[in-house]
Amino acid sequence: MMKKTISVLTASVLLALSLSACSSVPANTVHSADDLTGKTIACQLGTTGYIFAGDIEGATVEGYNKGADAVQALVQGKADAVIIDSEPAKVFVSKNSSLTILEDPFAVEEYAIAYKKGNDELGSQIDEALTALKADGTLDAITAHWIGDEADYVSYTPDASVSRDGKIVMATNAEFPPYESKEGDQIVGIDADMMRAVCDKLGKELVIEDMAFDSIIAAVDSGKADVGVAGMTVTEERKQNVSFTQGYATTTQVIIVRKD
Amino acid sequence: MQFLDSFVQKLHDTFIEGDRWHYLTDGLKTTLIVTFFAALLGIVLGFLTAIVRSTHDKTGKLTILDLIAKLYLTVIRGTPVVVQLLIIYFVIFASVNIPKTVVAIMAFGLNSGAYVAEIVRSGIMSIDGGQFEAGASLGMNYPKTMLYIILPQALRNILPALANEFIVLLKETSVAGYIALTDLTRGGDIIRSATYEAFLPLIAVAVIYLVMVVALSRLVGLLERRLARSDRG
Numbered sequence: 001m002m003k004k005t006i007s008v009l010t011a012s013v014l015l016a017l018s019l020s021a022c023s024s025v026p027a028n029t030v031h032s033a034d035d036l037t038g039k040t041i042a043c044q045l046g047t048t049g050y051i052f053a054g055d056i057e058g059a060t061v062e063g064y065n066k067g068a069d070a071v072q073a074l075v076q077g078k079a080d081a082v083i084i085d086s087e088p089a090k091v092f093v094s095k096n097s098s099l100t101i102l103e104d105p106f107a108v109e110e111y112a113i114a115y116k117k118g119n120d121e122l123g124s125q126i127d128e129a130l131t132a133l134k135a136d137g138t139l140d141a142i143t144a145h146w147i148g149d150e151a152d153y154v155s156y157t158p159d160a161s162v163s164r165d166g167k168i169v170m171a172t173n174a175e176f177p178p179y180e181s182k183e184g185d186q187i188v189g190i191d192a193d194m195m196r197a198v199c200d201k202l203g204k205e206l207v208i209e210d211m212a213f214d215s216i217i218a219a220v221d222s223g224k225a226d227v228g229v230a231g232m233t234v235t236e237e238r239k240q241n242v243s244f245t246q247g248y249a250t251t252t253q254v255i256i257v258r259k260d
Numbered sequence: 261m262q263f264l265d266s267f268v269q270k271l272h273d274t275f276i277e278g279d280r281w282h283y284l285t286d287g288l289k290t291t292l293i294v295t296f297f298a299a300l301l302g303i304v305l306g307f308l309t310a311i312v313r314s315t316h317d318k319t320g321k322l323t324i325l326d327l328i329a330k331l332y333l334t335v336i337r338g339t340p341v342v343v344q345l346l347i348i349y350f351v352i353f354a355s356v357n358i359p360k361t362v363v364a365i366m367a368f369g370l371n372s373g374a375y376v377a378e379i380v381r382s383g384i385m386s387i388d389g390g391q392f393e394a395g396a397s398l399g400m401n402y403p404k405t406m407l408y409i410i411l412p413q414a415l416r417n418i419l420p421a422l423a424n425e426f427i428v429l430l431k432e433t434s435v436a437g438y439i440a441l442t443d444l445t446r447g448g449d450i451i452r453s454a455t456y457e458a459f460l461p462l463i464a465v466a467v468i469y470l471v472m473v474v475a476l477s478r479l480v481g482l483l484e485r486r487l488a489r490s491d492r493g
Contacts (some may be wrong), residue, residue: 025355042440046453062440063450073440076354214453221456241456 025077025098028258033106036255042070042079044175046214048233049083049253052107065212066175071096074256082256085231087147089254091177102255110247111179113195114220114228117243122168122226127245129201133194139248142193146178153178155186156193159200167205170195171225173213179231182210191229194248217241274460280451287447288468294364294443295430301369302429306376309333311406313377314384318392319402329377336374342435344371349439360441364433372429379421383414416487423480427473434469444468 030039038058043050045063053061062079064070071092073079083106084092093099113130115123133139145154172191174180180189187208199206209225216228220242231251234244275281309329316326336344345367353363387410395405437446448465452458 026357045440045449050453063437063442063446063453064440065438069438069440072350076350076357078357214449215458217456218452218458222458237454238456 025075025258028080028260030081030102030255030257032102033104033255036081039080040078042073042082044070044084044213046212047084048107048109048235049085051235051237052253053083067092068175071099071256074258075099077258080257083253084256085176085179086252086254087178088176088231089256093256098258099256100259102257105252106255107253109233109251109253111231111249111251112234112244112247114217114232114238114242114244115226116220116223117241119226120243123243123245125202126198126227129198130246130248132201133197134248138197139194142197143190143249145193146190151178153188155188156196158196158206162200162203164199164203164205167207168195168199168202168227169207169209169225171209171211171216171219171228172230173216174208174210175213176231180229190249191231195227195229270455270457270460273455274451274457274464278454280454283442283447283450284444284464284468287442287444290361290436290442291430291433291444294361294368294433294436294441295426297365298368298372298433299426299429301365302372302376302425305369305373306380309373309377310380310384313381315402315406317385333374333377336371337378341367341371341432342438345435345438360436360439363439364436364441364443368429368433368436371432372425375425375428376422379418379425380414382421383418384410386417387413419480419484419487423476427476430472430476431469 030036036053036056036059039056040060040062041053041056042062042064043053044067045065047067050061050063053059062070062073064073067082067084067088070079070082070084074082075096075098082089082092086101086105089101093101113126115126130139142156144150145152145156170192172180172187174182174187174189176189178189179191180187182188187210192208195206195208209219211219213230216225216230216232217238219225220228228242231249232238233251234247238244275284309332312322312325312329316322345364348367348370349360349363384406391409391413392402392405395409400408433443434445436443437449440446442450444465448461451461455461
């Protein structure tokens with residue numbers, strides 16, 4: 001009885017594997033941004049890459065829940081290109097030898113922290129803290145831990161001597177390395193570290209809430225979270241619903257394609 | 261008055277601006293196509309599985325087929341449909357580029373089939389054993405008895421449970437967005453990600469599902485009444 005079950009199971013797994021191996025991934029057809037016309041572009045739903053891709057003539061834009069799912073679709077030949085922020089793109093390409101990033105950036109943009117409209121007290125406090133962190137080199141130090149050849153992926157250690165009164169709830173989408181990703185049950189990355197440093201300056205405790213990227217602005221707008229920090233670019237549409245602090249990082253949208 | 265103005269503005273932003281209502285109608289179309297064909301696939305798979313299982317239970321034949329059917333039921337009912345959908349899309353069809361709608365139909369059809377199978381089997385088992393003997397005494401063989409005597413009676417008993425399964429199926433297709441298939445739910449999500457306004461898109465999507473489910477329940481009610489008319493007992 002058991003033997004039969006196992007043999008049937010093995011047979012079906014083998015069948016599935018043979019099915020998945022029998023066809024090859026189509027060759028890359030995208031060599032510049034101009035080639036994107038009429039192609040299938042995979043993106044993460046709600047990101048600026050997704051918004052930009054929607055403006056490309058005749059392109060089919062597929063919105064996945066995660067950047068990693070979009071990249072997977074590209075690897076398997078289900079999409080022709082992925083448009084995504086440059087730093088996560090580097091992480092994805094470093095983990096998939098069959099992919100490469102096109103030379104010319106698709107668009108340049110700046111990340112900022114979102115907070116509820118009208119909550120200017122919190123906004124200006126964070127703004128001041130950001131100015132201070134930029135001036136004393138803390139922000140650069142944090143970034144250096146996560147981006148570049150020297151990156152050692154060490155998280156920022158909060159200052160234990162700070163007395164904390166109240167908390168700041170940060171909404172993020174921990175699927176976006178190196179800005180935020182999950183490590184065990186911790187959310188790590190530049191955004192998390194930067195907010196820990198900001199909370200040190202403000203004497204607050206940081207609470208991080210992980211959610212879908214396209215829910216972050218709604219969470220901030222409805223007061224479920226105080227700030228949205230998720231490698232979020234300032235756009236006109238977003239500004240109609242939330243306010244933004246000064247920018248804390250400049251980044252580019254890049255195109256990932258399969259290697260030729 | 262100001263509230264009304266801002267509400268009208270939001271209505272405009274959510275549905276009219278950039279023809280966003282298209283996301284909902286296109287999504288609805290996909291949801292209906294996926295649900296319809298998945299239900300068909302589920303019925304075929306479910307009836308075949310149920311007949312194999314109950315024949316084995318009653319006669320002791322079809323041992324191997326029964327084993328496969330049991331394995332199918334265990335695996336499908338023991339894992340979430342989202343995981344099955346992702347496995348079919350990213351593992352089984354890893355390098356085969358078939359339309360997402362087909363992937364969704366296969367995933368939801370395979371899933372639904374397992375539940376339909378158990379519903380149909382319960383229907384077959386609910387028919388008195390004397391009915392099989394009655395068939396045999398009329399000179400009918402086993403397949404004929406099954407087809408002309410058992411299944412018609414079973415079908416009437418299980419109709420409410422079967423209808424319930426298809427209502428569940430319709431709502432379960434809302435996870436199709438995981439493979440970036442724009443179904444009704446994902447259509448609402450796309451609007452939500454463009455307007456950053458949660459209320460209207462979500463409520464609109466909910467209302468559309470509700471209307472479909474109520475209409476489906478009505479249809480089944482009609483069918484049940486029609487079948488009851490021929491019931492002398």
